[in-house]
Amino acid sequence: MDFYYAPRGSGCRTVIMVTKALGLELNKKLVNTTEREHLKPEFLELNPQHTIPTLVDNGFSIWESRAIAVYLVEKYGKDDSLFPKDPKKQAVVNQRLNFDLGTLYESFVKYYFPLIRTGTPGSDEDFKKVETSFGFLDTFLKGQEYVAGDHLTVADISILATVSTFDIFKFDLSKYSNVARWYANAKKVTPGWDENWSGLLELKALFEAPLLNMDLYNMAGSPSTRAVIMTAKAVGVELNSINVNTFVGEQLKPEFVKINPQHTIPTLVDNGFVVWETRAIVVYLVEQYAKDDSLYPKDPQKQALINQRLYFDMGTLYEAIAKYFFPLLRTGKPGTPENFEKLNVAFNLLNTFLEGQDYVAGNQLSVADIVILATVSTTEMVDFDLKKFPNVERWYKNAQKITPGWDENLKRIENAKKFLAENLIDKL
Template sequence: MDFYYSPRGSGCRTVIMVAKALGLELNKKLVNTLDGDQLKPEFVKLNPQHTIPTLVDNGFSIWESRAIAVYLIEQYAKDDSLFPKDPKKQALVNQRLNFDMGTLYESFAKYYFPIFRTGKPGTDEDFKKIEGSFEYLNIFLEGQDYVAGDHLTVADIAILSTVSTFVATLLMMDLYNMSGSPSTRAVMMTAKAVGVEFNSVQVNTFVGEQLKPWFVKINPQHTIPTLVDNGFVIWETRAIVVYLVEQYGKNDSLYPKDPQKQALINQRLYFDMGTLYDGIAKYFFPLLRTGKPGTQENLEKLNAAFDLLNTFLDGQDYVAGNELSVADIVILATVSTTEMVDFDFKKFPNVDRWYKNAQKVTPGWDENLERILSAKKFLAENLIEKL
């Protein structure tokens, strides 16, 4: 049977768990609602409401997750334990399913879905409805282990899917990114250093996904990476990494509160953006568009940037003080981009020494290198003219 779904949808996960409980195999067909797949004529023919999940079982089409789940149980279950035939027991399960759809999940949707349209969550009143929904659920569970009787039913599965969506939303942030970019890699390594995880949302700038209305609503500058942390939206790599450290760091070592230490880190971050990263971008990034690097003048400016970095590192192991900071992480992400094109900076001995050490002490370096090598493979396969 064909199952049209999105892995992030709680209703889709309800059906997947029910199918697993029944030992059924689903032919999963991904529907990208952000790209409007659900509005394509071939899908609308299956489901005129164009919603997911949608199940097509040997020509029979049904949608709405709870209806799908009940259908699968009644059609394929070996017994009626997940959806009892006894009218009273079944009525209780149905009540909980309707509570899930009309109260619990509805409260989630009203508070969290506006983030995807405006970058901000719903109102304080909407959040109070979430609290009220959980108070009801807590009452239903008073003195019992299951939401609708003395054993597991489809109501437990549906509500588990919804509750786990709340948990995932509270614990994780969305990072809109393109994995090979140095900016994304800087954020990823910083996140590793402070112990936070992201829901990674890939934005393919090569095909203009950053210009799509849904993304422009989140970030009107339509740049990546962009972070959405429980309704708070921030973009520009260096702003993101500082935010992550200040919000989630266990101490201030990566971005000290001391004004002089912080000022030095800020200077290095601005140097990275305006000089070093700018030099990398102007000389190497044309490769992605034309297969050729920038001009000789661009190369000279890049060498001058590395010469300045070499000066900053004279007699010290870190770019901004005597310990690892966000400046090292960001500049490491920038400098490591040269791995993609075999740029030799050994003529900058301080940089070379720092670079080798930074790889050892920066959390997430292995993942950073893996992304670089993947991007390098892409370049090797697609370059018109190699260096």
């Protein structure tokens, strides 16, 4: 079962908890809506409404979290306890599910979504609708442990996902004694609560982060773009990704040349401040937004070593990869044997730098690791054996585990690899 989702989403968290209750495993596929991945043709084929969560179960595609939850119970449940077959009991569960979607969750959207986007919540009238919704829920729970009957159902799980979202935004649940009592118990008895809370913490971090207006002009699969994205993840900032298709010359359009007269990508525009060249961007992001200097220390000697590795990446390692592998994009054939030899020399140098070390510059993760990780991971797109360079291979495996944003980096590589394969068919 493929599950297209975002961990912060209430509906996505509902489905995750239901699958935990059923003992099912999901093949989770992260969908980055900020980069409009939900609008890609391949996703629209699965769900023309382009919403998440979306479940694909052996070719059967279904979306809307409450529909997914009911489907999973009816298809895979060992009994009907989560969604009773008795018409009256089922009707109550359905009423609560519709109440959650059309009243409770809708009140959250109206009041809190503007707060996430603009820093200002909805109107006083919107907040009154929140209070009214909780008043209804409090009434439903009078003298009951569960929202629809005498045991846990999908209605409890769906409403738990919603109520816990209000909790993250510090809505005072204590004013609704029945809801507060139910909530305390639901957290204990609902499978998957921990994963639900983990997704909420991501939402909280996004909410508490300073409002930024950073545009990253980029090309999705490029190592340089991936390096910037991983660095942004490491310092906890969100980027507004704007794709620039260099294959059709979009970087030469007057509006882009006005931003960057060198017309290169990636280019970052941070509230009017423009900077380009990957290594300059990553250092800027750390110095401007990181909570400490661990990724780019202020100590002159430590900083010098990181700078050396960054220049090595740009002038030697990345240059060698570009000379040997990038012709594949244009001609379907790699570079010359001489180019391949330079590639091996570059990796041998990196292998030497990593002798007896876990990181490329010092004893902790730095922007040098992140940038070089983006470069080295490009070899995932082609046939290149890292085993010839044992120190690099060891570092590479560890860097994947500890570098924020690795999953997105790998996903972009896989998409680029797919693009490369599809386009090479026509070239070869």
